[in-house]
Amino acid sequence: MDQQRVNTVSISADETDPREPSSRCDRCGKVGTIARARRHSEPPLVLRYCAECWPTAESELEMLQQEEQDRWRRSIRGRSSAGEKVTQPAPWTTTSRSWHDVLRFLDLIRRPPKGGRAPTSEDLASIASEIRATASEMAGDMPPAVADFIGRNSPPAA
Numbered sequence: 201m202d203q204q205r206v207n208t209v210s211i212s213a214d215e216t217d218p219r220e221p222s223s224r225c226d227r228c229g230k231v232g233t234i235a236r237a238r239r240h241s242e243p244p245l246v247l248r249y250c251a252e253c254w255p256t257a258e259s260e261l262e263m264l265q266q267e268e269q270d271r272w273r274r275s276i277r278g279r280s281s282a283g284e285k286v287t288q289p290a291p292w293t294t295t296s297r298s299w300h301d302v303l304r305f306l307d308l309i310r311r312p313p314k315g316g317r318a319p320t321s322e323d324l325a326s327i328a329s330e331i332r333a334t335a336s337e338m339a340g341d342m343p344p345a346v347a348d349f350i351g352r353n354s355p356p357a358a
């Protein structure tokens with residue numbers, strides 16, 4: 201795999217608040233969305249999802265991106281002589297206030313990529329405080345696994 205990895209110790213790349221109480225979910229039509237997927241294409245595409253739909257929508261988007269990347273790689277390898285201009289698929293960024301993503305993130309840092317460094321206790325403490333800072337904005341109650349992570353990685357109160 202020559203896939204480039206961007207290692208960032210942060211929960212989301214898009215810092216804007218994805219909560220839109222009057223927007224409709226692009227999957228089920230429910231009013232009140234907590235997640236946003238943005239395609240950096242021309243024109244840009246923005247999709248919004250409610251808390252219930254987001255985990256499924258997110259994995260569908262990931263599958264779609266994977267397919268597009270695969271197709272693109274195959275086309276530069278096999279058909280670059282055809283004169284057809286192959287453009288790289290436009291990237292997506294997503295942001296959410298879903299505990300599902302926090303759990304996924306915690307799972308990811310538990311198993312760092314091969315060759316990558318494991319997070320230090322300072323990293324973990326800063327992640328814990330980042331999660332604590334946005335906890336009140338999240339959709340639904342904090343899952344026990346997240347509360348446990350915060351409990352284990354927060355510095356004792358001064």
Ligand SMILES: [Zn+2]
Nearest residue numbers: 225228250253
């Ligand atoms: Zn929905």
